Amino acid sequence: MLARSSQFVACALLAVRTAFAIPTIEIKGSKFFTSDGDQFYIKGVAYQPGMLTNLNGLTNGDQCKIDAKLIGELGANVVRVYSVDPTLNHDACMNAFAENGIYVIVDMSTPTYSINRVNPKWTLDLRNAFAQVIDGFQGYDNVLGFFAGNEIINDQSTTSAAPFAKAVVADMKAYRDLMQYRKIPIGYSSADATVRLQVQDYFDCGNESIAVDFFGFNNYAWCGDSSMDESGYTTLYDDADGYDIPIFLSETGCSLNLTGGRPFTDQVAMLGREMNDRYSGNIIYEWSEEGNGYGLVSYTASAATGTPSIMGDYKRLQSQWATLSPTGIKASAYDPTLTRRDCPASTSSSWIVRKDASLPTLGTSGFTAPTGPRSTTSGGVLTGSLAGGDAVQTTGSQSGSAIPGNSNASSKTPVGAIAGGVLGGLVGLALILGAILYFLRRKREQRAAYAGVEQGGPNGAPPGKLAMNPDEEKDRQNGYYGPRYHEMSGNGTTQELDPARGHVAAMPAPEMASRGEGRPELAEEGQGHYPAASLQSDFHAVGTSRGAGSAPGAEPSPYVQAQRRTELDWLESEEARLRQRREVLMRQDGGGGS
Numbered sequence: 252m253l254a255r256s257s258q259f260v261a262c263a264l265l266a267v268r269t270a271f272a273i274p275t276i277e278i279k280g281s282k283f284f285t286s287d288g289d290q291f292y293i294k295g296v297a298y299q300p301g302m303l304t305n306l307n308g309l310t311n312g313d314q315c316k317i318d319a320k321l322i323g324e325l326g327a328n329v330v331r332v333y334s335v336d337p338t339l340n341h342d343a344c345m346n347a348f349a350e351n352g353i354y355v356i357v358d359m360s361t362p363t364y365s366i367n368r369v370n371p372k373w374t375l376d377l378r379n380a381f382a383q384v385i386d387g388f389q390g391y392d393n394v395l396g397f398f399a400g401n402e403i404i405n406d407q408s409t410t411s412a413a414p415f416a417k418a419v420v421a422d423m424k425a426y427r428d429l430m431q432y433r434k435i436p437i438g439y440s441s442a443d444a445t446v447r448l449q450v451q452d453y454f455d456c457g458n459e460s461i462a463v464d465f466f467g468f469n470n471y472a473w474c475g476d477s478s479m480d481e482s483g484y485t486t487l488y489d490d491a492d493g494y495d496i497p498i499f500l501s502e503t504g505c506s507l508n509l510t511g512g513r514p515f516t517d518q519v520a521m522l523g524r525e526m527n528d529r530y531s532g533n534i535i536y537e538w539s540e541e542g543n544g545y546g547l548v549s550y551t552a553s554a555a556t557g558t559p560s561i562m563g564d565y566k567r568l569q570s571q572w573a574t575l576s577p578t579g580i581k582a583s584a585y586d587p588t589l590t591r592r593d594c595p596a597s598t599s600s601s602w603i604v605r606k607d608a609s610l611p612t613l614g615t616s617g618f619t620a621p622t623g624p625r626s627t628t629s630g631g632v633l634t635g636s637l638a639g640g641d642a643v644q645t646t647g648s649q650s651g652s653a654i655p656g657n658s659n660a661s662s663k664t665p666v667g668a669i670a671g672g673v674l675g676g677l678v679g680l681a682l683i684l685g686a687i688l689y690f691l692r693r694k695r696e697q698r699a700a701y702a703g704v705e706q707g708g709p710n711g712a713p714p715g716k717l718a719m720n721p722d723e724e725k726d727r728q729n730g731y732y733g734p735r736y737h738e739m740s741g742n743g744t745t746q747e748l749d750p751a752r753g754h755v756a757a758m759p760a761p762e763m764a765s766r767g768e769g770r771p772e773l774a775e776e777g778q779g780h781y782p783a784a785s786l787q788s789d790f791h792a793v794g795t796s797r798g799a800g801s802a803p804g805a806e807p808s809p810y811v812q813a814q815r816r817t818e819l820d821w822l823e824s825e826e827a828r829l830r831q832r833r834e835v836l837m838r839q840d841g842g843g844g845s
């Protein structure tokens with residue numbers, strides 16, 4: 252661990268030494284400014300080439316050099332990266348973007364570590380993983396901000412996930428400040444769902460320690476040569492009236508495979524005088540063509556490497572942006588009096604979170620603040636070391652985690668390192684065995700939860716709660732969102748989704764029945780953070796219902812859909828693997844019954 256730490260420190264120092272100088276982005280009122288005092292408008296592109304397989308963004312330095320140059324020539328000044336592995340090195344990529352005047356907004360969540368909208372939890376594992384992303388990126392001046400979540404709340408039933416998503420914001424701001432990092436803005440990227448205005452108010456309300464620093468939402472309403480009124484942008488503009496923090500479209504770029512490609516006339520509205528006093532720009536979905544008609548460039552290599560070919564949409568976007576360079580207002584001349592929004596009122600029909608519901612924050616316990624003032628060039632303090640004996644932190648959870656395609660990330664967490672030190676001899680062996688059993692049980696629970704999702708919850712309850720602790724429903728009604736560790740339902744029965752037949756079958760869960768007092772909090776750990784909606788089969792063509800006049804939020808963004816496909820594939824293979832493994836274990840166990 253020591254060796255690894257010093258390696259990290261060396262990397263961090265190197266990064267600082269070689270970093271390309273670029274002013275940082277700061278927030279004043281509802282606007283972004285460079286540290287030089289100029290207003291900053293986002294001309295962004297979503298950047299995760301090969302996103303169906305590449306979840307470790309910004310690690311291929313040579314590729315970033317090629318892409319950053321082309322993205323700079325496009326006229327962009329921001330990229331949004333959806334999934335990173337903070338334990339890998341991002342120096343070359345971050346520098347390549349800085350050299351081309353490009354800022355980066357990093358989504359802290361990954362398919363492995365994110366708030367599950369249907370069965371939301373904010374655990375120490377998640378918190379530590381998010382904190383690692385801040386550790387990994389805080390040293391770069393061209394980090395514009397972090398997204399604490401993407402499209403977690405997308406309808407009435409998923410509003411119960413909102414306090415969890417906001418707890419991420421609160422805890423990560425606390426962590427950032429504890430570590431004395433630069434005050435890198437932390438925001439949220441919303442679906443443009445029917446509840447979007449409540450989401451917007453919800454993330455904005457409350458004091459500085461819990462509210463977002465900026466707000467983005469994904470909107471694909473302007474298709475082709477549309478207009479302010481036809482696209483609904485007039486309403487978007489009205490919605491941002493008097494807003495006190497920067498707001499922008501965190502994904503946009505309706506693509507209905509329009510004849511002649513996308514004209515990007517929306518950019519004239521968004522970056523021009525119609526919108527630019529209330530909006531701070533937008534991020535075009537997306538850089539690389541991933542087979543769904545949203546690309547600006549296409550790579551021939553399946554790994555999305557090499558020099559991509561420029562597509563028509565790149566050229567059209569480039570010529571729009573070339574004419575759009577709003578200067579806005581100088582920070583020195585801007586002295587707004589703005590107030591935060593009120594938290595949305597709860598109504599059973601749309602927003603079920605009580606106005607005064609507390610957040611299930613975890614705080615910064617276990618993290619060690621740097622001693623003495625942090626020098627601006629150090630950047631060497633890494634993930635806070637975790638104190639032992641943390642209530643929910645267990646070695647079992649670490650051993651039990653099986654992270655799809657990203658095993659390095661988990662093994663490099665400090666917790667993993669601690670666990671690694673402990674695991675030796677018989678004790679370790681017992682832990683591993685226990686972990687395997689817990690893991691299997693966890694998967695079973697997940698399937699049960701997913702089964703609930705597929706069916707929808709009873710009596711209009713949020714789907715996915717079916718197999719969960721009924722107390723949770725009570726808590727929610729009481730406005731309580733504190734972490735609760737699910738007890739098993741006690742009747743020794745759980746539900747298993749039989750994928751072959753696609754229905755829910757009740758079956759006994761032998762290893763649970765036999766394990767009596769199983770520590771329920773373990774179920775909170777490790778895996779289980781896959782958006783459960785990934786099992787809902789809404790894999791129809793993206794964009795088709797996004798025309799003007801269609802219900803907003805009718806479907807998730809193309810990124811979320813792509814992510815779901817990847818997860819679904821992974822879950823299917825994992826299910827097969829687990830079934831085999833369970834059969835082996837049960838045979839060895841003589842059936843595993845009580």
Ligand SMILES: *[C@@H]1O[C@H](CO)[C@@H](O)[C@H](O)[C@H]1NC(C)=O
Nearest residue numbers: 457458459460461462609610
């Ligand atoms: C901010 O609000 C939260 C939740 O209401 C509260 O716990 C916290 O003490 C407040 N912080 C400050 C600095 O007022």
Ligand SMILES: *[C@@H]1O[C@H](CO)[C@@H](O)[C@H](O)[C@H]1NC(C)=O
Nearest residue numbers: 506507508543544792793794
């Ligand atoms: C656009 O075309 C691609 C490739 O033909 C297709 O896969 C995709 O579904 C289409 N997208 C839309 C929004 O119609």
Ligand SMILES: *[C@@H]1O[C@H](CO)[C@@H](O)[C@H](O)[C@H]1NC(C)=O
Nearest residue numbers: 307336339656657658659660
């Ligand atoms: C894990 O680490 C090894 C060695 O450091 C590296 O070769 C491999 O690509 C990494 N895998 C992932 C998934 O990051």
